[in-house]
Every structure is written in structure tokens, then in C-alpha cells.
Amino acid sequence: MVEGENTMREIAVKDITKEIADMCIQANHYLSEDMDQALKVATKEEKSPLGKKILEQLQENLTIADQETIPICQDTGMAVVFMEIGQDVHFVGGSLEDAINEGVRQGYIDGYLRKSVVGDPIERVNTKDNTPAVIHYSIVEGEKVKITFAPKGFGSENMSRVFMLKPADGIEGVKNAILTAVKDAGPNACPPMVVGVGIGGTFEKSALMAKQALTRNLNETPKISWVADLEKEMLEKINGLGIGPGGLGGSTTALAVNINTYATHIAGLPVAVNICCHVNRHVVREL
Numbered sequence: 001m002v003e004g005e006n007t008m009r010e011i012a013v014k015d016i017t018k019e020i021a022d023m024c025i026q027a028n029h030y031l032s033e034d035m036d037q038a039l040k041v042a043t044k045e046e047k048s049p050l051g052k053k054i055l056e057q058l059q060e061n062l063t064i065a066d067q068e069t070i071p072i073c074q075d076t077g078m079a080v081v082f083m084e085i086g087q088d089v090h091f092v093g094g095s096l097e098d099a100i101n102e103g104v105r106q107g108y109i110d111g112y113l114r115k116s117v118v119g120d121p122i123e124r125v126n127t128k129d130n131t132p133a134v135i136h137y138s139i140v141e142g143e144k145v146k147i148t149f150a151p152k153g154f155g156s157e158n159m160s161r162v163f164m165l166k167p168a169d170g171i172e173g174v175k176n177a178i179l180t181a182v183k184d185a186g187p188n189a190c191p192p193m194v195v196g197v198g199i200g201g202t203f204e205k206s207a208l209m210a211k212q213a214l215t216r217n218l219n220e221t222p223k224i225s226w227v228a229d230l231e232k233e234m235l236e237k238i239n240g241l242g243i244g245p246g247g248l249g250g251s252t253t254a255l256a257v258n259i260n261t262y263a264t265h266i267a268g269l270p271v272a273v274n275i276c277c278h279v280n281r282h283v284v285r286e287l
Contacts, residue, residue: 008090009143011287013099016091016147019285020103023149024079025111027281028071031062034218035194035280038255042192051250055192058245058278073279076113077151079104079133082212086142097135105129116154136208148215150282156193156275159185162207165269171226174199174271175234181273182238182254187247190277194218195238195257198272200264209260210274215282218256231257255280 031039039062043055065072081100091099108115108130117131118124161184163177178197185193198209222228234257244250255278264270 008088009086010090010092011145012093013091013096014093015287016096016145017099017103017106019147019287020081020100020149021107021110023147023283023285024104024107024113024151027149027151027283028073028076028111028113029065029069031072031279032282035255035278036062038218039192039278042252042255046245046250046252048244048250050248051245051252054245054248054250055252071113072281073153073277074114075153075155076108076116076130077153077281078117078157079108079130080150080152080211081133081135082146082148082150082215083135083137084146084148085137085139086144087139088141088143089145100135101131101133104131104133145287146284147287148282148284150211150215152211152281153190153277153279156185156189156277159189160210160274161272162203163271163273164203165271167267167269169269171230173269174230175237177271178234178257178273179237179241181275182243183241185275186243189275191243191247192245192252192255192278194276194278194280195234195254196274196276197234197257197259198262198274199259199270200262201270202264202268203270205262206270206272207274209262210272213258213260214274214276214280215284216258216260218258222259224261227259227261231259234259 046052046055115128115130117127119127161181165173196210196213198206238254239251241253243253
């Protein structure tokens, strides 16, 4: 260590386990504030009597889940964890990845949450503790750790798409891709949905951006003007499809469209659409 140089901040991995376990339970029992607000606004503005009734029932479901401490959806999802780690952090006391998975294991067992993970995609034997999680790491400046926990149910996950467009397809091609994904999803994604979109990068980068977009606060507006305009336009067009709450018709098919973008190759225009149902569970904590 060079004299005068700052020392690394140490974080015990057992603290990560504790946070993850608690986040598992919180995310599955309580809707985030931004989602709760969006659902209430949609209920008030829904034009279809049947659609309004369905939205009111969803609100009632959330109240019951809160009062009786039961999951807001029976599909408690596959655990998706985003770890934003400051480069001046040193984890001590064991493996970080093992600690994250232990947190998921504890959270799903202690929280009596449904275990939905199989250890192999073909042999399909349940792991019985909802592990392993899908973990994404990013290194940033500083000495803090930001954890985003987003359990993902597969009714909506199965309706997600990646489109490898050509540059000549342009913005209209992007719009058509988003609408195609939502139309094909129809009632299977448990609308009203939140639509996460990733534009640019590579095949896998666009999908990751779409997933991350679902965790963005619905009240945050993109800094890039054309992205903000596209979000607004696509939300209007999606709600104009008439799929409606529960897929039974109405003016509320989506609660939000969140779009993330990245640089891409001169020969490509990847577009990923990751759809989530109305619960769109996510919890963010910083250590």
C-alpha cells in the first residue's frame, strides 16, 4: 500500500446474505412505490368497466397480500440480482456469489416463497431453494455497493423477444418490433404490463438492458430526448391495442415503457423487449 493511499472498504459477505434474504421477502410481498402509484392511476383512468373491475381486484389482491403477509403473485420468480460494486470495496469472509445464493436460499425458505428453479433445463429437477440466482456484476467508482433484486416470473418472461434489426430498419423498425412483441404476448404476460426495451449493443447487451430497464423507477425520464419521446409514443400505441387488463379488453395494456440504449455496430440494430406483468417486482438497497 502506497503511503497516503486510501485503504479498501471491507464488507463482510454475511451482510450481503442478510440483505438479499430480506429483499427476497420484501420484493415478493410488497409492490414498489412507483408501481403502486402507476396501478392506482391506471385504475382511475381505465375506460372499460370490466378493465376497471380487474384493476380494482388487483388492488384488492395487493391489500390482502400486505395484511396477511403472502406473496403478491404465486409465481415468486427466478431471482435476478444486479450487483453494482464500487472498485474500492473488498469483500471478506467468503465467496460473494455463494453469499448471494445463500441469501436467496434463506429468503425463499424462511419467507415460504414458491421454489421455481430447476437445476438443469432438460432434466428439470427442482433445486428446492430457488437457487441459483441469475447475477449480473458491474464495477463502478467509489466504495459503495448497490444491490437490485428483481425476481422474474416466467409467464411474462416467456413472452420476451430479441430482434436483430438492420440499420436501415431505423426507428420505425424499432417501433414495429416493440409492438410485435406486445401483440404476440397478448393476455399471456398478465397485463397490465411493464415493457422493458434495450436498443443497441450486441445480442446479449440488448437483452441485459431490457431487463435492467424494468427496474428503473417509472417516474424517471430518460435524459436522451428521442428515447423519452419514444417511451411516451410506444406507451400510447400499446394501450391503443385494446388488449387491456387481464387481456379482456380496455385502455390499460401497459403501465409503462422503459427504454435503455447503448452504442452498437455499424451493421446492426439489436432490439430486445423484456415484458413484465403488473407486479414488476424490484427492490434496491445500498450498502
